[in-house]
Amino acid sequence: MYPLEYLIDDVDDKGNPIGKLFLHHIATGKVKVINPPSAMIIQSKTILAIIWELFESKSILLTKQDRETIEKYFLPTYFTPEPFEKHQIPYVCKPVWGREGGGVSIVEPHQCIEDKTPYYYTQPKIYQQYMEMPDQTIGTWDGNYVGKLLFGSHVIGGQPAGLFLRVGEKITGNLSMFMGITVEKNH
Numbered sequence: 408m409y410p411l412e413y414l415i416d417d418v419d420d421k422g423n424p425i426g427k428l429f430l431h432h433i434a435t436g437k438v439k440v441i442n443p444p445s446a447m448i449i450q451s452k453t454i455l456a457i458i459w460e461l462f463e464s465k466s467i468l469l470t471k472q473d474r475e476t477i478e479k480y481f482l483p484t485y486f487t488p489e490p491f492e493k494h495q496i497p498y499v500c501k502p503v504w505g506r507e508g509g510g511v512s513i514v515e516p517h518q519c520i521e522d523k524t525p526y527y528y529t530q531p532k533i534y535q536q537y538m539e540m541p542d543q544t545i546g547t548w549d550g551n552y553v554g555k556l557l558f559g560s561h562v563i564g565g566q567p568a569g570l571f572l573r574v575g576e577k578i579t580g581n582l583s584m585f586m587g588i589t590v591e592k593n594h
Contacts, residue, residue: 452503455484456533484535488514497537502530507581513537522578543574545584552584 417426432438462477491498502510510527543556554574575583
């Protein structure tokens with residue numbers, strides 16, 4: 408779960424470049440990484456804007472089934488906020504390498520909520536239509552917690568492998584409540 412792009416700058420408490428050493432071990436096969444290199448490409452949120460652009464342009468690269476899936480499950484996503492601002496549609500501004508809500512802004516008419524985590528806030532952005540997440544009450548050791556429910560999914564070996572649910576603030580941050588759901592398949 409460690410952001411690989413952090414490695415190049417990682418140093419120990421004495422300033423030794425442990426990130427570069429770790430990357431060297433990966434490159435020479437001394438350390439194996441679970442994520443394939445393609446995961447870093449897919450990790451970038453720019454892929455969402457590219458897919459949406461292909462969808463809107465009626466690209467021949469997309470099958471009829473691809474188009475139906477995108478239309479059903481994707482939110483409009485662009486490299487500029489202009490399509491939303493032009494029609495006063497609420498949108499979310501997300502850093503392309505963001506995670507855990509860092510650097511995210513929710514822009515609505517007359518209101519803007521921002522997370523200004525420095526590493527993420529200064530990155531290039533994508534702009535995605537804002538969809539209010541539903542409220543969810545969950546029980547915790549400290550009592551009930553009411554927050555916004557976020558769904559996510561993961562794939563292992565090209566197969567759907569599980570869902571995760573997080574309940575947090577309007578911008579889901581790294582202190583959200585995480586609940587994993589995974590189904591074991593018998594082969």
